[in-house]
Amino acid sequence: MTKEEVLKKYFGYDSFRPLQAEIIETIIAQKDCMVLMPTGGGKSICFQVPAMVMPGITLVISPLIALMQDQVQALKSNGIPAAFLNSTLSTIEQRTIEEDCKNGSLKLLYISPEKLFSNNYLGFIKTLNVNQIAIDESHCVSTWGHDFRPEYIQLKALKDTFPNVPMVALTATADRVTRKDILNQLGIPEALIFISSFDRPNLNLRVLPGRNRLKVIHEFIAKRTNQSGIIYCLSRKNTEDVAEGLRKLGIRAMHYHAGLDAQTRAEVQDAYIKDEIQVIVATIAFGMGIDKSNVRFVIHYSLPSNVESFYQEIGRAGRDGMKSDTLLFYSFGDIITRKEMIQKSELPDEMKEVQLAKLERMKQYAESEICRRRVLMSYFNEETNNDCGNCDVCQNPPQRFDATIFAQKALSAIARAEQKAAMGMLIDILRGSQNRSIYEKGFQNLKTFGVGKELKYEEWAEYITQMLNSGIVDIAYDEHHYLKLNPVSWQVLKNERKVELVRFEPYDVKKARLDEDVPRERTKKDVIKDALFEKLRILRKKIAEEQNIPPFVVFSDATLSDMAQKRPINRFQMMAVSGVGEQKFRMYGDEFINEILRFSGENPTIARAKQEKGMTFLETFEMYKNGLTLEEMAAKRSLNPVTIVSHLVKLFEDGQEVDLWQYIMKYEYNQIIAEAIKMNIQKGDAIKPLFEALEGIYDYGKLRIALAIWAKQNV
Incomplete structure (x- = not known):
């Protein structure tokens, strides 16, 4: 073959x-x-x-x-x-x-x-x-x-x-x-x-600050009912805590990490592959061995160590080419943790330097203010001059403003607190909070006490985090998370450097960025397609359970989507569905056709035209196999011979054994195709200009036959 x-x-x-x-x-x-x-x-x-x-x-x-x-x-x-x-x-x-x-x-x-x-x-x-x-x-x-x-x-x-x-x-x-x-x-x-191109246009790329993570994840998943997803965490404890938190919120989630015994890991993985659980919360111990095509989202609870790992992990979403989502939470603390892990590792110094450099590139991706897909493709040495339109930066360009005064207030408060205030305490100083901790440390006497009352707590938290991520201020994780000044801090305090920050957005506004754009009003056809997809998905799950195999092994989501779009009701129509080969049709074709026919009975108006079209093609095909001529088929069916030709051409394009050469001479084919090439006629184009260019010598049936043969030969 x-x-x-x-x-x-x-x-x-x-x-x-x-x-x-x-x-x-x-x-x-x-x-x-x-x-x-x-x-x-x-x-x-x-x-x-x-x-x-x-x-x-x-x-x-x-x-x-x-x-x-x-x-x-x-x-x-x-x-x-x-x-x-x-x-x-x-x-x-x-x-x-x-x-x-x-x-x-x-x-x-x-x-x-x-x-x-x-x-x-x-x-x-x-x-x-x-x-x-x-x-x-x-x-x-x-x-x-x-x-x-x-x-x-x-x-x-x-x-x-x-x-x-x-x-x-x-x-x-x-x-x-x-x-x-x-x-x-x-x-x-x-x-x-x-x-190959590293572009995965079906993946939506988003980054959010690492706060309210469980709440954001819950709302994110709630909008994706019955969609499989993976949440990657840095530590084993994270996986357990997040999975437990999601279960309490009613989401079918399990955790997976290398600390589990082999049998438990196998059982969790098997349940996920078979769609028995919706979400798996895992360390990087999970993933490389998963060939699951219908993962619809990947969330990174913590920052990955490098772009390669990140790209590999988000790539587990949308393997079937269908629209999928990725979400990365990012905080300055993730960077510190990752750096400490590298420094404490047993890697040789040369490789530590490489890993730190790769971590820096990952940080640049998370902080990017240009199209995120361009950042990824550039990393893998693939250039593109176009923004993707399918990442948060493209969809919601950040609004920046001159935040030098706010930065100076925060830095001055850090200095006057003798660099012994963590973020929460610093915000309390800036906002003039009257609490016991402030008075115990005497911070109410600082000149900077209350100088930032005009901003809410959440606003200061956002801006100080951005200052950390931009290197304007440091954090000492080994000193109670106190904030520390650095050379850049002093440049800002001395008015030698301006500070630009992204304007704060309230949580409900930021949350809206997780949602798809305001959906267009869905047509009745879209509603029917989605309803049929769900019927087919349920049938797939039933067959998979009976055979003890993962559902995506029966058919991928992409194949079910194409099936719901085309609604095949016979063999040759089903074989035209992307992803349906001979073995798959023998094993599952009839069951899925029967399900589509049942659905058609429940939705007769939408289904009738599709069903009647399929049946008329099938009737023509049966006559063709019985050896009838074009004229005989047309006479028996009371149809124009050109209509019969259109049926045969469609059958031929769908892969059925139809010999179109018996309806056209070689010289006719050559003349038609020569003119088609000259006119740059492509498959699917209107052929009236070709008909006119050939001065009506050949009818539309001959033109369709010639173009169909030519298209098949030039696949």
């Missing part, structure tokens, strides 16, 4: 995404390569399609048990013979898989690096007809990467063992230094590098 035939038959897609076809051709040509694609960008297709095209077996090095299990399960559901080898298998199960490898009945074998190099298992791999080697999550190879795994260093032995077998390294995140290190570590320094 060709790569296009494999794509349609097993994966249900009509065309490749950008770069996929070129990468696949490179692998089939026996050349090494590196693939950088964002999470959800279609990296797996790049080695799974060649695996089915080439003779032999593909070896996939995968870092986590859960990841390889999910991917193998998804491949099997598509009708692709695949298996994994890891510690969860019994000896008998392992022997069975090894026999399947030897006799050629498997096309992909997933294995961890630990398994590969234990007990000289590489010796067994040498006996197989390996056609390619795929290194998934290859950033683990690099000592400069953000997720270093020592076991991955040994993978160079694979290239030494199979020097003529193409190796493909795949990752979602790697800057220039890391890319070079990965290729050297794998022994393929001259490999071709394919870099």
Whole structure:
């Protein structure tokens, strides 16, 4: 089979995404390569399609048990013979898989690096007809990467063992230094590098101050009923506290971290993958092994340590290409905590410097006042001159003002308190609060006592936080969180430096930024589509529970959305839905068609036109298969032959076996297409100008036939 035939038959897609076809051709040509694609960008297709095209077996090095299990399960559901080898298998199960490898009945074998190099298992791999080697999550190879795994260093032995077998390294995140290190570590320094755009336009990017986090999260999730999400926390205790807080608010949430025993982690992860819980609150121990396509939001409760980690983690939302949200909470305290973790780590000084520099870039992203997507893409050396329009900075440009006087008041109060006031106490001094703590310390006698009465507590908290984030003032976490002056502070106090801050917004205004823009009035068609999507989602969940598999393995959200849009009621219509391949149709097609028909009965006005159109196409197709001519079909159906042609063209475009060449001569085709190319006629364009340019020699039916054949040949 060709790569296009494999794509349609097993994966249900009509065309490749950008770069996929070129990468696949490179692998089939026996050349090494590196693939950088964002999470959800279609990296797996790049080695799974060649695996089915080439003779032999593909070896996939995968870092986590859960990841390889999910991917193998998804491949099997598509009708692709695949298996994994890891510690969860019994000896008998392992022997069975090894026999399947030897006799050629498997096309992909997933294995961890630990398994590969234990007990000289590489010796067994040498006996197989390996056609390619795929290194998934290859950033683990690099000592400069953000997720270093020592076991991955040994993978160079694979290239030494199979020097003529193409190796493909795949990752979602790697800057220039890391890319070079990965290729050297794998022994393929001259490999071709394919870099897909790092842009994920379906992800909305937002950053909020790190206050009222649980309240904001609750309101955020409440607007996303039945949508799966991940909340990343810095510490294990954070995960437990946040998950418990959400459960008390009625949200199905569980926590996940490395301190849980293996069985509990597996149970939580399984429940999340199967949509039994809505939200998982986790440390970075969770995520790399998750192949869940319907995650609709990712929240960072704390600042990640670097842009690579952040990008990898937000990439777990919207893997199916559908609209998804990301939210990052940011505070100066997060920066201090992260710096302390790096300084106290056992990393060599050289790597500590690298990690601190990466943390600084993450800080710049969080504090950015330009399009956040541009900041991310620039980090990965991809330039763009256009703002995305889908981040908080683009949607709500910050209003800045000259806040020098406010800053001087705060800095003067810090100085007069002898730099022994934390933020709360400083605000009380500025606002002239009459409380016991003020009087115990004698702060009511300071000249700056009450000089900031014009601002509310929340306003001062916002502005002082911005001053911290801008380096105008420091905080001593080892001295009761006292605020400290620095050289910049003195420049401001001496009027040598101006201070610009973003104007304070009340919480209810800031909260509105979490909501989508004021929604347009939804049409009846939109309402029907969403209602049908929910019906299909419930059916998917039922089937998944019966088969004990994750719902997204049945069909992705993107496929259900396309199904709800097209409302297929027969085989050829269902096969035109994106993500429905032959195996998926055999397994689930009839059930989903029946659900759509039931829904149509409940909504007859909307459904009737779609259903009647599908039935008339099906009737034409049955006559065609019975060998009737155009004229005979038109006569039996009392339709114009051109209408019958339009049915056949649609069937042909939907992938049905219709031979359009029997209705057009080669010279007619050549003349029509030559004129179409000259006029730059594209598929879907109105063809009246083409009809007129050819002076009516050919009817609209002939024109449609020629254009359909040409479009199929030039996919």
